Amino acid sequence: MTPSPPLASRLIALLFLLLLGAETPGAAGQEVDPVSAAFDREIRPILEGRCLKCHGRGKYKGGLSLENRAALLRGGEGGPAAEPGDAAASLIVERITEPDPLLRMPANADPLPPDEVETLRAWIDRGMPWPDAVDFGFRRAPIAPRSPEIPPPPAGLPLDNPIDRFIARFLADRGVAIDWEPVSDRAFYRRASLDLVGLLPSPEDLDAFDRDRLPDKRDRLVARLLANRRSYADHWLTFWNDALRNEYRGTGFIDDGRSSITRWLYRALFENLPYDRFARELVSPVPGSGAEGFTKGIIWRGVVNASQTPPVQAAQNVSQVFLATNLKCASCHDSFVNHWTLDEAYALAAVFSEESLEIHRCDQPVGRIAEPGFIYPELGAIDPDAPRVDRMARLAELLTSPDNGRFARTIVNRLWAQLMGRGLVEPLDDLDREPWSQDLLDWLAADLVSHGYDLKHTLALIASSGAYQLPADHLDSPPSPGEPYSFRGPLVKRMTAEQFLDAFSTVTGSWPEPSGAMLKVDGRGQGGQLQAVRAAIAEAEGAAPAEGPRPARVEASWIWNHADALKDPGGTIFLRKVIRLDQVPDRALIAGTCDNELVLLVNGTPVARGSDWSRPVSADVTALLRPGENVIAAEATNWPDPARGRGVRTAAGPNPAAFIAWVGGFEGDAPSWGFGTDETWLWSSSDAEGWALPGFDDAGWQHAVSLPLAGRTYPGIDLSAALLEATGDAGGPIRAALAFSDPLSSALGRPSREQVVTRRDPVASTIQALELTNGEVLSGRLAEGAAFVLDRLGDDPDAIISDLFLRCFGRPPAPEEREISRGLLGDPAAPEGVEDLLWALLMLPEFQLIP
Template structure:
């Protein structure tokens, strides 16, 4: 639909999509080539760069004019269009500056303006790129790029799967349950097919289909729905038109299937029901908030742990078989790495395997959990990632960030109940305030990254398994959370009332103050910040907040089993492979005084934890809609576990001088007469980063277990590891003279077993009877690259 403007302006406006590709290509490529002239402005690339920049800057101006004509003469509006328009205008302004400075630097004695020319060129190039991105979002939808990502496959929309016969209920009409189901399916069709052009982000023809009020209000041509009369409804007429018809809806993208069209027609025929407000049915899955403790399944022979009863019920339902139990060596190594982050020594394995106690696995697990310092040092890594706590980095130098390491370590060491742990994070002392204070970035930041919104996002993600990042900028396109709800939650963390900004544009409205689920409690909006935090901490930790305890149970399960019951672990709206097990474990966790060690003990003594693990061909399978649980997923050691294992067996990777936190004057671990500093207590560095330790400027609740090119390069050519293995080889050369002895000892300490006959022969052929330091170092390197060393089986 177009407005009644002059035809020539309308024609030129529609040339905008064609013209805009010139500046995107020319200006961006010109700016890219400009990087290669830094240090030598008059390079051989200069004539080509100048020509591209000149053509690109001029075409930016032409595209901006045509774009304004298009926006003026087409019946399109919305916040996305506004953002695209202002970015385009800004790009045009900077393009004029590019033309000016390009002319100036071409003159003699004007070399001082080269920096200014490059600055405006790069800004213009970025502006054109971002403007083009939002322009593509206007034409193809805001999820045009992101919907291709593999982790979005779980939300893929399957059209044409509606059974209209299921809604027929005789002369009395639809039952309330069927009506709500019908409304949900209709909204699903609208959301996946119509919102790209008819929502708050983009409103073509003054028509919005994302909220009840606008649906029945209609567009510039009047009402589009006549309840009870599909044939008189403009919406139904449009979706029935042939795909190449000028009035067909959707005008872009995939045409509606016959089943979808029939569904819309049936809905209109039934009076187009669409309840007001809270009665609306979400098109997204919404996880329940309240706790639930289902009755345990019937007892089964050989299964005593409640976890196994639920797993057995799942296996029976899905016709799956139990895997065999792992041997003592595998189990001991597994619990050592999971509980204290270390590998057992050969002596410890000998004691374990010769222990005649039938309950020795439970006994040894309990002993490990009682090693409070080792436990805290290992789990410090997990919580540092989640709470984005580190020892150095952005914000620490400028006092825009607070370290919580001491509070965190002592909380883990004393096994602080999880409800108190969370309460002290939300209503903090000086020692624990770093999490909700976030990072005060230097300079101007966007509204969605101010510290109050960081707190809302981080608390939502870590503690509640909720993604508020989209809703921090605009109404979420991946859930029902609204912008004003995110701001109301962020307002709890603010000293003064926040003004709501939509896509960086203030809307002239002050935020209210509300918890995300008001059934948990009502916030006092007039209270001070400290009082609001106290209220929030009390409301969130109460047992009625079943979501919080499902979230932590799911995280611990993933740490030990390799994959969460819900995946990704930050998206607790997703369906778990066993809702009953998740609900039962969360309720049991609350009943056992929020004890994380007891949760670990329960999982670690289960038959399913003690069963053989399996590999996964692709990480995509973790989030597949048809995922089937069959046991533990094999996983790679974390960077810290790998570093400590190398330190235990060969030579310390880190020394006392690398230590950034000294928890209790226990600077080092001692194993096999070797002292070393645990990797979780040192600052992030290139070695740990290459092996997967994240940048803790953002919350990180998942580490990729797949090997990467960067890891391979670090393990084969990294300076730190090379030095460590070289030093270790020299030490081993002094202690063990003979090649066969070295082979035997390395296998014993690194892999907790003797080498096979073939392995001994291959190793001896490489080492010889009296190897030098270089040969021993190469042997060390070959062993640590073995999957048997790097993986947790």
């Protein structure tokens, strides 16, 4: 492995990661009436500081709630707590002035000081004026949908997007003025591309967008990005995998204890399934549809708490994902964090239970059976005697009912947060909190419903708004729930793990290689995600699940430069095969592998590389072929030193060596010709100039030697399967969303998906800093990426610097940046220098942030 850059220099460049934080809003004050001002100044501090910890927010000692005026008048076990206009006759005054410390309130605490007692007396004597809007209990957001009227555009501002009009009115009502000047075209393209499809734009696309002078080019860009079904599905798969706990391997898969929904989910995203159908098919899945895994949950091994059983998991997950509310506390006892009760949580869980579900409080049975029901019974009932499948279908119907405004509000709030960095309601999983703009939230939800629950419509609406195109706002600390918020633009966001890794692959051209585990589901039900995606795309396009062009039989032999290749001393050989074509086929594919390291070339251009003989590499090479003479070539290396190897087979000293490859053409899906490795291939130990190009004089090269027994040494190699990686729409680059998790992606914030995750931690951690500083996974990726960069650009330092800056930042380097970069690269550029430059660019805030 290539040594990492010095630890100290990397730590300096990473300081920004440890300083990055989420944002805290500030807000202009609003006028309040005298009653509210007096209450907030005099009474609220006493109730909140001394009373509500025992008599509010889920705790009601003695049956007494002090959350609102009605509750105070109703009182508890001792009767009404207060008599408006008569403090002397009020029980609350009696209890706070009780001389016996065992009876005095607040219990087990210092008594109220005399001035606070007198403040309460005077307030009660005045009739207990209590503002209507003040309730110390848990807020319950309205359920019914609502479609506010779109405000007119403010004078002098040509704001056409309804979002902008709602925000303009919101700001005007608070006396806040903002400059509606948008960000530059290049900044907008980068932001929109990362937010909508998760990819950095190419320098060529940025230049073309910059040159476009039509006024609607930003709307057209948004539409074009969202129309790319593959890129959209690849990107949003991450969001939904987190929310739906869909993982490819890991905890819970043993003994059918967990099921992947990748095939169903990817097709739903690829087809842009209407969101109401999306939720219905997950909550009430059709057997065999592939959507069953969400409500199945995780069947944990070992001792399991009653609140972790699959029916209770289903209730928790459905309520969190689709209704933005938390039933986890209420799955053990009446909740202390919101208004849900144990009986309500178990009623929803009973919908999913095959058998009668006994209620447990703190894991102890209470002797009652839960009756199935929806947590919002005002929307309708569920027949408790109906079969489970019918109960789930009824639940899905109630969940997605047009009368359930909370369903649409939840998802538009999540989409807003994905693009804007902060939700209209925070936290995202507590929609009972006050939104900073109720009108905007309600209108967006109603607009989604009126457009057939089309999530792409809502994303396009947000991304096309002037609000989204404002310069990014970077606030100084995490937002505090309940604090007033004043919108000033989208917040600066950090790349997710998947965005970062895809950006690295885009910059270098080094994408993850497919593995057998990605293609095939193992005995535990793990893996197979890549094959699931292929099947999903084929189904969505109305095609059979066949994966495109494929030869009926791949004929190729293992070859090397001598017959005793099982005891090869190590080293590199160069191989070439000249083929002549009358015409270029519809499609041409190549695949190969080598013990240990391989670079495949077509007409002098590197097309694939590998360093593990058990994982053949492949590529679509149609664009590189031409009528007449073509050269298929390979740089094949056998490592003599096992310390260098990442492959499966290494040994000190002499060790096995072999190479196998096939290239073929197709007309439609039918094979038309093919050439596999055999004794007609030529080899040399010298890479003379032009050796991989047509017209090279190879008179001094020797014929390769066929190794008929090599199949025993390298069992299970199937070039046909490898060729599938280069076929069809599903054969493009493997995005990070489809890769298995590793230490790097975990450090960058990818969760284990054993719990629902609807927002990743926006704050960089020390573990992330260490992994980005000296992690083995990143070091390996840097080495691979540097090799790809050198293959593509050669060793000219200026060419490399210009290319990497354009790909990373969409701009050329400044003179000082070029000078520093040349110092890292050397002249000519060395592999280690390219690694160092790549690492330095990846660590810059300009790369990792989405402003």
